Amino acid sequence: MKHGQRITFTGEADQPPGVEPGDIVFLLQEKEHEMFQRDGNDLRMTYKVGLLEALCGLQFTFKHLDAHQIVVKYPPGKVIEPGCIHVVQGDLPQYHNPFEKGDIYIKFDVQFPENNWIDTDKLSELEDLLPPRPEVPNVIGETEEVELQEFDSTRGSGGSQRSEAYNNSSDEESSSHHGPGVQCAHQ
Structure with a gap:
């Protein structure tokens, strides 16, 4: 059933x-859930997995809204990419429509290990x-070798201005075929 629906x-x-x-009229008020978000007749959830599970298969269990357990299996050899979404089909009953079922969409948040988590000889x-x-x-030719540094968005010396310049683009620039922020000058 949905928020605002009446019985x-x-x-x-x-x-x-x-x-x-x-x-007697009951007006339903949907309550937020710590794991699920409603999306029409479907549910969405995010599940965190480690790098080992993302690369080598996984099995996990979660409790459905009616408290029954669901065991999710993903086979070894199939890679779970960060942010990918998979579906458990037909597991959410619909009000007054018992033969139609909604789905549960699971978005995977792959947790990478911390820096220096492994000995360099094991790398x-x-x-x-x-x-x-x-x-x-x-x-070929002149080169410059540089090392990447971590970006700190709170740094005061123009860091926030750089990120704003990088993230902002006008409608005019995005519709241009010359690329964002590129202007031609004739000499």
């Missing part, structure tokens, strides 16, 4: 002799197990 029991209110009884073993890195292209 009416016709003629079930006070019934004194000689008076026509009224109706080569891990690298041997994973698909190979892309080849580094040969660079």
